[in-house]
Amino acid sequence: MGKIIAQNSGEKGEEKIDVWSFFLTHKLDASLFAVSVLFGVLFDWNIVEIGIFTIFIAVILGYVSLRSIGIAAIFFLAFTPVLLFLDRDARAEEFAVYAYYFLVMAVIRGIVEVRSERR
Amino acid sequence: MGDHTLVWFVVGLVPLAWMVWVNMFPTGYIVSGGDVLQLLRVRDNFWFLHYEWAGRVSLFYALFYALDSLGVSETGQLSWYLGIFLFGSYVSFYIFSRLVFPRALQSVSMLMSLLYAANVYTLYVFTSTWGYTHYQMLYIFIPALTGLYMRALSSRKMLWAYMFLLVVFLASGGSFGNPAFALSLALYFAFLTLALLVLRKEWFNLTTVKVLGVIAFGAVLLNIYWIWPMVPQVRSGIAGVSSSTDIVLADALQKTSNAISDTVRLVQTGEKDIYYPYNFPYQSLERFQAVIALMLYIPFFLVLLGVCMVYKKSGRKEFILFFTLFVLFVFLVARVRFPFETINNFLFQLPGLNVLRGYDKTAIYTPFLLMALILSTLVFLQERKRLWTVAVVLLVLYGISSALPFYAGGIQTKMSYIFANDNKKNYQSSKYSALIKTPKEYSDIVDMIDADRSDAKVTRLPFSEGSSIGRANFPRLKLNGPAPERYMLRAGLFIDPNEVYFPHWRFGSDLENTSHDPRWMTDMYGFLGVKYIIYHKDAKSGSLEKTDGMMEFLRDRGNVELITENGWLSLYRIDDQYVLPYTYVSDASDPSMQESAVGILDKASVLREHISRVSYTKYPDKHVEITLSNGGDSSSIRTVILNERYDTLWRAEFVDVSGKIHPLDRDTRVPYANGWKLGDRDRDGKVVIRYIPVERFYQGAWVSGVTLVVVVGGLAVSWVRRKKSL
Numbered sequence: 075m076g077k078i079i080a081q082n083s084g085e086k087g088e089e090k091i092d093v094w095s096f097f098l099t100h101k102l103d104a105s106l107f108a109v110s111v112l113f114g115v116l117f118d119w120n121i122v123e124i125g126i127f128t129i130f131i132a133v134i135l136g137y138v139s140l141r142s143i144g145i146a147a148i149f150f151l152a153f154t155p156v157l158l159f160l161d162r163d164a165r166a167e168e169f170a171v172y173a174y175y176f177l178v179m180a181v182i183r184g185i186v187e188v189r190s191e192r193r
Numbered sequence: 194m195g196d197h198t199l200v201w202f203v204v205g206l207v208p209l210a211w212m213v214w215v216n217m218f219p220t221g222y223i224v225s226g227g228d229v230l231q232l233l234r235v236r237d238n239f240w241f242l243h244y245e246w247a248g249r250v251s252l253f254y255a256l257f258y259a260l261d262s263l264g265v266s267e268t269g270q271l272s273w274y275l276g277i278f279l280f281g282s283y284v285s286f287y288i289f290s291r292l293v294f295p296r297a298l299q300s301v302s303m304l305m306s307l308l309y310a311a312n313v314y315t316l317y318v319f320t321s322t323w324g325y326t327h328y329q330m331l332y333i334f335i336p337a338l339t340g341l342y343m344r345a346l347s348s349r350k351m352l353w354a355y356m357f358l359l360v361v362f363l364a365s366g367g368s369f370g371n372p373a374f375a376l377s378l379a380l381y382f383a384f385l386t387l388a389l390l391v392l393r394k395e396w397f398n399l400t401t402v403k404v405l406g407v408i409a410f411g412a413v414l415l416n417i418y419w420i421w422p423m424v425p426q427v428r429s430g431i432a433g434v435s436s437s438t439d440i441v442l443a444d445a446l447q448k449t450s451n452a453i454s455d456t457v458r459l460v461q462t463g464e465k466d467i468y469y470p471y472n473f474p475y476q477s478l479e480r481f482q483a484v485i486a487l488m489l490y491i492p493f494f495l496v497l498l499g500v501c502m503v504y505k506k507s508g509r510k511e512f513i514l515f516f517t518l519f520v521l522f523v524f525l526v527a528r529v530r531f532p533f534e535t536i537n538n539f540l541f542q543l544p545g546l547n548v549l550r551g552y553d554k555t556a557i558y559t560p561f562l563l564m565a566l567i568l569s570t571l572v573f574l575q576e577r578k579r580l581w582t583v584a585v586v587l588l589v590l591y592g593i594s595s596a597l598p599f600y601a602g603g604i605q606t607k608m609s610y611i612f613a614n615d616n617k618k619n620y621q622s623s624k625y626s627a628l629i630k631t632p633k634e635y636s637d638i639v640d641m642i643d644a645d646r647s648d649a650k651v652t653r654l655p656f657s658e659g660s661s662i663g664r665a666n667f668p669r670l671k672l673n674g675p676a677p678e679r680y681m682l683r684a685g686l687f688i689d690p691n692e693v694y695f696p697h698w699r700f701g702s703d704l705e706n707t708s709h710d711p712r713w714m715t716d717m718y719g720f721l722g723v724k725y726i727i728y729h730k731d732a733k734s735g736s737l738e739k740t741d742g743m744m745e746f747l748r749d750r751g752n753v754e755l756i757t758e759n760g761w762l763s764l765y766r767i768d769d770q771y772v773l774p775y776t777y778v779s780d781a782s783d784p785s786m787q788e789s790a791v792g793i794l795d796k797a798s799v800l801r802e803h804i805s806r807v808s809y810t811k812y813p814d815k816h817v818e819i820t821l822s823n824g825g826d827s828s829s830i831r832t833v834i835l836n837e838r839y840d841t842l843w844r845a846e847f848v849d850v851s852g853k854i855h856p857l858d859r860d861t862r863v864p865y866a867n868g869w870k871l872g873d874r875d876r877d878g879k880v881v882i883r884y885i886p887v888e889r890f891y892q893g894a895w896v897s898g899v900t901l902v903v904v905v906g907g908l909a910v911s912w913v914r915r916k917k918s919l
Contacts, residue, residue, distance in 0.1 A: 144500030151497065154454045155487045170454035171532060177520045180500050184513035187504075188392050 103135050126175050133179045140183050147176035198299055202287060205303040208600070209279045209310060215602035218271045219620075219628065223677065226611050226627030228663060229322035230675035231271065235261040238684035244814050245685070247422035247886040248894065250327045252366020274325045275604075278318070281333035282310040286561070289340035290568055293511060297572050304588060305568045309336065311596040313489060314459040314560045317468045320598065320608045322627050322674070329553065331368035331378060334360060335561045342382065345408060346389065349400040352911035358411040358904045362897075365416045372423055373548040374557070375416070381518075381558055388517050392510055414900040421893035422886035425842055442550060446541055449552040450528030457523065458489035459560055461552055467613035469598055474607045474618045484594075491591040492567050495584055499570030512569040519562040525555040611673065626671045631681070634761040639681045641757065641764060642725055648775040648811060649724030652688040653678060654714075655740035656704040657732035663691055669731035669761075678727055688723055694838055695864050698788035705736055706790070711743035713790040715752040716797035719771030720786070720865050722836040726753065728763040773801070776809045776819050776882075778871070779832045785862035807833075815884035822877055831871040832860045833880050842885040845869040849878040 110131045114124030129146070132138045150173035157166035224231040232238070232254060239258040243251045256277075260270055286309040290302040315332070318324040337360050345353035369375040386405070390397060397405075413420070448463050455462045465471050470489070473482045496516070503512050527533045528541065540546055549555060567588070574581040593600060598608045605620065605628050612623035620626040642651055653676055659666040665676040679687045688694065690701035704714065718726070728744060730737070744765070747753045753765040781803035786796045809819040817835060835843060845857040857880070860868035869880070 140503055141501045144497050144503075147500065148494065148497045151457075151490070151493070155490050158454065159483060159487065166454055167452050167530075170452065170457075174453050174520075174523065177516075177523075181513070181517045181520050184500075184503065184516065185391060188510055188513050 103137075106131050106135065122172065126172060130175070130179055133183050136186070138179075138183070140180060140187065143176050143180045143183060147173045147180065150176065201299040201303040205283060205287070205307050206280070208307060209276075209283055212279060212311060212599045213272055213276045216272070216275060216599070216604050218268050218605065219630075220266075220268055222271075222620075222628040222630045223267050224271060224322055224325040224605070224627050225629050225672055225677055226322045226609070226625075226674040228661070228674070229326055229328075230677060230679055231267065231325050232257065233267055233677070233680035234684075235270075238680065240813050241684035244884070244887050244890075246370065247419060247890040249372075249419040249423075250367050250370040252363070253327045253330060253370075254367075271325055275319060278315070278324060278330075278333060279310045282315070282336075283307060285333055285335070285337040286310070286564065289336035289565070292340035292344045293565075294508070294568055294572055296508070296575070297568060298575065301568065301571050301585070304585065304592070305564050305571075308492075308567075308588065308592050309560060309564045311592070311599045312459060312560055312564075313469065313595050314556070316596055316598060316604070316608075317461060319604050320468060320472075321610050323553075327367035327370045329557065330370075331364065331374045332557055332560075334364035334368060335378075335381075335558060336565075338364065338378075338382075339385065339561070339565075342385070342408065343389070345404055346401055349404055350911070350915075351404065351407065351907060352915055354404050354407050354411070355904050355908035355911060357408055358415060359908060361412045362415045362901055362904070365419065369416070369419060372419075373551065373554050375420075376545065377549055377554045377557070384518055384521060385514075388514050392514055392517075411900060411904060415897050415904070417900075418890060418893035418897040421896075422889040424889070425885055442542065442547055443538075445550045446529045446538070449550060450530040451526045451552065451556065452530060453523060453527060456526045456556070456559060457493040457563075459556075459563065460489065461556070463552070464610070467610040469608060470595070472608065472610065472613040474603070475597070475601070481594075485597070488591050488594050491587050492563055495570050495587070496563065496566040498584075499566060499573055502570070502573045508569055508572045512566065512573075515562050515565040515569065519559070519566060522555055522558050522562060525549075526552070526559060620671075624668070624671065625673045627674070629670050629672050629677065631670070631677050632761055634759040635677065635681065637759065638727060638757070638762050638764050639678065642682060642686075645724075647724075648722070649686075649772065650688050650722045651678070651682055651686050651725040651727060652690060652718060652721075652723045653727045653729060654690070654704065654744070655729065655732050655736035656690050656701045657729065657736040658691060658701065663689065665689070665691065665729075666733050667729055667731045668733060688718075688721055694721060695788045696839055697864070700790075703790050705739040707739055707743070709790040710794055711746050712750065712752055713794045713797075714743070715747060715767050715771045717790075717793045717865075719767055720773055720793075720797065720800075722773055722775060724767055724772050726765040726767065728758075728765060729761070730763065731761055770801070771797075773804065773836060774806055775811065775836050776807055776817060777834055777836075778805045778807055778821070779803050779834055779868075780805070780830055781832075782830050783862065784832050784834075784860065784868060786865065788864055815887045817882045819880040819882070821871075821875070821880060829873060831875075832863065832868045833857070833871055834863060835867045835882050837867055839864060839867060840884075843867045843882055844885055845880055845882045847871070847875045847878055847880055849874070854881075 107128055110128045111124055114127055119127070129138060133143065150169045153169045154166045154173070157163075157169060223233065232242070235254060235257045239251075239254060242254065257270055257273070260273060261267075265273070283306045286306040287302055290297055290305060294302075315324075318329050318332070323329050338357065341353055341357035341360060345357050368378075450462070452462045455465065461468065470482060470485045473479065473485075496519075499512055500516070503509050524533055525537070527537065529537050541550060571581065571584060574584055598604050607618055607620075609620065609627045611625050611627045612618055612620070615623040615625070617623045620628045653665070657666050658664070659673045664674050666673050667676075670677075676687075676689060679689065690704055691699075692701075693699055700717065703709065728740075732740075744753070744763075748755060748765075751768055752771065753767055756764045756766050758764065779800065781800050784800060784803075786792055786800065807819050807821060809817055811817050819833060821833075833845065835845075837843065841859070846854050847857055848854050857869035857871065857875070860870045862868070867882075869882075871880075
């Protein structure tokens with residue numbers, strides 16, 4: 075059984091959820107994830123792009139924290155200087171674009187979190 | 194050193210003073226390269242340029258007027274451009290940091306202000322030639338404007354609104370020489386306001402709306418002195434951008450599109466190789482070049498660290514605010530690159546937004562947004578001393594390495610983009626340079642022309658085309674840029690063959706066409722009111738080969754007379770029979786001329802026979818009064834002509850002897866000047882010709898002046914009230 079980790083922003087500690095239970099208790103969200111994968115297949119995206127789009131859906135639904143998005147952006151951006159150093163400019167820009175997608179997700183997540191704070 | 198305000202602020206001034214001192218320019222040199230020629234003879238030419246630009250940059254150049262009047266050399270003025278930019282940016286960001294991040298340590302404010310002043314982007318500004326004009330002055334004011342705007346909305350106190358408006362007025366003095374920057378600034382504040390609203394950073398109640406209204410209304414009124422004159426030109430300007438054949442919009446967008454990996458490093462993709470650190474002059478440090486290029490990622494990695502830490506409540510809204518704006522501007526700077534090509538192709542083709550085609554119109558905000566984010570991150574890290582220390586050390590290393598030429602000196606003598614691809618990276622030994630030294634022979638010729646106080650114009654030959662419109666190529670002078678005589682002469686006299694004087698004909702390239710009878714040149718130049726030709730012996734050898742023979746031919750036929758020559762230049766005078774006066778009346782039934790060498794040869798002598806000279810008075814504010822008396826010519830068909838470049842913004846009226854005024858209709862058949870039809874009744878009286886933008890400048894200046902008085906008064910009252918309440 076796979077396990078997914080959801081970490082809510084502002085709270086310490088993690089909540090490990092069993093995949094099957096998740097799909098059973100969050101049918102709508104699960105359907106959205108499934109649709110996002112199908113969407114990617116329909117538009118002929120590669121596996122990374124489908125994955126990023128699915129994570130984007132997860133961000134909107136509130137499953138991914140700002141910290142996780144930041145780490146993902148760091149992960150992709152970390153490759154960029156290495157690839158530039160190796161003269162792989164096109165690939166470096168591809169990774170920078172992936173990092174940018176996470177920046178956009180960070181903006182959306184950040185706005186949602188700030189607005190949900192009590193005045 | 195504790196966290197004392199003044200001490201850290203003053204400490205930050207020391208490296209800036211060092212940068213100005215170590216980058217002092219070699220004596221006798223001026224800047225001319227690319228599209229930029231440093232403004233020369235500011236004391237003599239200031240008022241002409243004030244009216245020519247309808248006041249758009251007068252406040253900025255008023256300072257240089259004062260410097261020139263005090264005897265500061267033109268070389269010395271280059272250091273002032275650098276100093277104003279560096280010190281101004283530093284102070285502006287310092288103000289922003291204290292207003293928006295009061296919890297930040299003073300030492301951090303100082304560090305970030307230094308980084309804002311001296312970074313890869315500002316190095317690009319000063320290793321190109323843009324820094325030696327007003328062009329990028331908006332960069333200085335962005336932080337202060339942002340900080341004051343946010344403080345005005347958060348405090349809802351008019352004091353901050355008035356201070357914001359005062360800075361807006363100061364910024365208007367030089368930042369909007371290119372009005373596209375005004376549009377991009379308006380967009381920036383629109384996005385900022387929207388982000389503040391969405392993040393509920395500022396709760397928009399009635400008081401906030403009132404403050405916002407005062408700011409918006411006040412900003413427009415304070416800038417109306419240059420906006421109002423621009424209005425008639427806006428529509429044609431925007432249409433011109435869309436339809437231009439000199440600069441094709443789609444190609445410009447492609448060329449200026451910036452990779453994301455470069456934008457986050459403040460590097461310009463399209464011209465990366467000619468700017469630091471890819472243009473690297475330090476041979477002994479060559480092995481570190483790749484490391485320095487990689488270090489440019491440090492700021493953005495710190496920002497991503499901030500993203501990971503933003504769950505902290507304090508300072509979180511500011512971080513998300515600037516992060517949102519940064520992500521938005523990365524998108525705009527990317528232009529038509531994947532994955533933004535579709536939407537940006539649409540956006541930048543919209544009327545109005547198409548003027549933002551230049552890289553710097555949107556990229557100018559990225560350094561500020563990046564530094565604001567780092568500042569915010571450092572505030573988050575203040576409680577984690579070790580991580581804070583590591584971040585600060587990395588930033589110091591980044592600051593020194595990314596702006597090394599500022600600290601080591603030689604930003605134009607060793608780093609100029611013009612000789613980036615030259616083997617010799619030195620202004621003295623390279624083939625071309627942005628630093629040029631005009632020899633005494635140039636001044637001698639200029640002095641001779643200056644002695645002629647008439648309105649006769651001056652041009653240059655040969656064409657010796659530079660790399661783009663408006664540029665000349667004089668290898669011996671190492672020049673690939675605007676010809677220096679443009680500003681060495683009294684302003685307004687110079688006609689450059691690499692510019693457009695006929696609406697549908699760029700005649701420059703025809704000047705070296707040996708298949709034409711060269712006499713067309715004296716005909717054409719005569720029609721443009723040109724009396725003197727400065728013949729450049731320092732031009733390209735190919736151009737000289739084509740033109741030498743033509744000049745000899747014209748001399749032999751008496752079309753031109755050689756007045757004097759030296760090792761660099763020859764000065765010719767066109768025979769008076771060809772030179773038309775500044776204003777005249779033509780009774781030719783058809784004053785038009787086909788816009789070509791052949792068309793001019795066919796018609797010029799015929800048109801000259803139908804010209805009557807008139808007396809006129811020319812005023813400095815682009816206003817001319819022509820006296821017509823005794824009925825003038827008895828011909829029923831007459832056209833009064835003003836020998837200025839064709840521009841629909843010149844308007845003419847006839848004032849008869851009783852004082853009655855009526856407007857005159859344009860004679861659109863005259864492409865080489867500005868002509869108006871005179872009717873039968875227009876015989877005794879005056880023709881008054883005005884340049885509409887100057888008229889509007891006067892109207893706008895009144896409004897802006899009154900607004901400024903109100904703002905200053907309001908500021909004083911608010912300040913006194915604040916002091917009393919404290």
